C-alpha cells in the first residue's frame with residue numbers, strides 16, 4: 001500500500017472508524033445538530049450539552065465512511081469539557097489542518113491527536129468527510145449560543 | 154470521408170456479424186484508456202457515469218472545428234451549408250439508431266435530463282390537473298423524479314411509485330394496479346443506473362397503452378448497451394445522452410411520437426425555433442426545430458454522429474454478448490468474496506454491479522481502489538430512493554463497457570483485497 005493511503009488510513013482512524021467513541025444518543029442535549037453530505041449520503045447527528053458556555057457532554061450517531069466517523073469520534077473526545085470559544089478555535093485550526101498544504105507547527109501542536117487526519121489534505125474528494133462532524137459542531141454551537149442568548153435575556 | 158478511413162474497427166480484420174471482433178484492438182481506439190493512474194494501468198469501470206470516447210469521435214469534433222465550423226440553418230454560403238449538413242446528418246443517424254418513423258421526431262437537447270424536463274414542461278404541465286397521477290418506478294435516477302415533482306407542484310398532480318422487489322425488479326402486478334383512470338403518463342427507466350436492472354419495458358408499454366396511457370422511457374443507461382427500436386416498443390417518448398454512448402457531453406436526444414410533438418408548445422423561445430416573428434405574433438418553426446431554440450451544440454452533435462457510426466460498426470449483437478460476458482465474469486468474481494453483497498440481482502441485467510462491503514463504506518472502497526488504478530463510483534448514484542429501498546447509505550458501483558476486459562475486473566478484485574487488508 002502506498003504512503004499517501006497509509007497516511008490517510010492510520011491505525012487510529014481505522015480504530016475510531018470501526019468503533020466510534022461516544023456513539024449514542026445524549027439524554028436532554030442542549031442541541032442536536034444534523035450533519036449531511038448529499039454527495040455521498042453520510043449523515044450524522046451531533047448531540048451537545050452546554051452549560052455556562054462550556055461543552056459538558058457530547059455524542060453522535062449516524063452512518064458514514066471511516067473518515068467521517070473517525071473524525072467526529074476524535075473531535076468529540078477533544079471537545080468535552082472545554083469552553084465553547086475554544087471549540088470554535090479548534091474548528092478553525094482543524095480546517096487549516098485539512099486544507100493548508102503545510103500547517104504551522106503551532107497549529108499541529110495545538111491539535112495534538114487530531115493531526116492524524118492531516119493525511120486527508122492529499123485527498124481533495126475526502127475533505128468533506130473529515131469536516132462533516134466539525135461543521136455540525138460549528139452549526140450546533142452557533143445555535144446553542146443564540147438559544148442561550150434568547151433564554152438568558 | 155477521413156472519418157471512415159480512420160475508423161479502426163472497419164480497417165481491422167473483424168467481421169461484426171460473426172463476432173470475431175478483436176476487443177483488444179478495439180480498446181486501443183480509446184486513447185484515454187491507455188493511461189496510468191497512481192502508477193497503475195487505469196481500469197476505468199465507471200461507464201454508467203460517462204463513457205470514454207473513441208478516436209473517431211475526438212477526430213470528428215476536431216475536424217469540424219478545423220474545417221467545417223459555421224452556424225447552422227442560417228448562412229447561405231458553402232461553409233454554413235456544410236455545417237448544417239453534418240449537424241442534420243446526425244439526426245438521420247439517430248433516427249436509424251432508434252428506428253424512429255421520421256427524422257422530425259428526433260430533437261437535440263443537452264442530455265437525458267433536459268429531454269425529460271422538456272416533456273415535463275411542454276407535454277405534461279399544460280395537460281395535468283389536480284388529482285392526476287404520473288407513474289414512475291422506485292428505481293429512477295433523480296432526473297426522472299425531480300422534473301415530475303416540479304410539474305406536480307405547479308399543477309396539483311401527484312407522483313405514484315411502482316414498487317420493486319428485493320431482486321430489484323419492477324413488480325408488474327403492482328404496476329397493473331397502479332395504472333388507473335387518473336394516470337396521465339408512465340415515466341420509467343429502461344435500465345437502472347444504480348442496480349443494472351433491465352426493465353420489461355415492452356410489456357409495461359403494452360399494459361399502459363391498453364389504458365391509453367402514454368409512456369416515456371429514460372434510456373440514458375440503455376441506448377449504448379442494447380439495441381432500441383422505438384417503433385417496436387411503441388413508446389411515446391425516449392430520452393438518452395450522447396456522453397453515455399461514447400459521444401461528447403452536452404448533447405442528448407428526445408425522441409417523441411410526431412403527434413405528441415406537434416401538439417406540444419415549444420420549451421424555449423429564440424432563434425431557429427421560429428418561422429416568422431412580428432411583435433404582434435410569432436409563428437413557430439416546424440418539427441424538430443420548434444424545440445431547438447438558439448445555436449445548438451453543433452460540434453457535439455457532429456461528434457455524437459461519429460459515436461453512433463462507431464456503435465453500429467461494432468454492432469449491438471457483439472456489444473450485448475461481450476458486456477454480458479463481462480457482467481458474468483465480474484459477478485462470479487465478486488460474489489465469491491465473503492463480506493461483499495451485490496445490490497440488484499435482477500434476472501435481466503446490464504453490465505452494472507452495485508455492491509457493499511460489511512467492513513468498509515463505499516467511499517473508503519473507492520479511495521483505496523483509486524490508488525490501485527481502479528475508477529469506480531461510490532455514493533447514491535443520483536438515486537437516493539433506491540438506497541433507501543435497499544437500506545444502504547451508499548454503494549460502490551462498477552459499470553462496464555465493451556472496451557473493458559477481464560484484466561480490469563481482476564484489478565478491481567485485487568483492489569478489494571487491499572480494502573479487506575486495511576479494514577478487517
Ligand SMILES: Cc1ncc(COP(=O)(O)O)c(C=O)c1O
Nearest residue numbers: 264265266294296346371373394
Ligand atoms: C438512468 C439515468 N437517467 C438519466 C440520467 C441523466 O443523464 P444526464 O446527466 O446525461 O442528463 C442518468 C445519468 O446518470 C441516468 O443514469
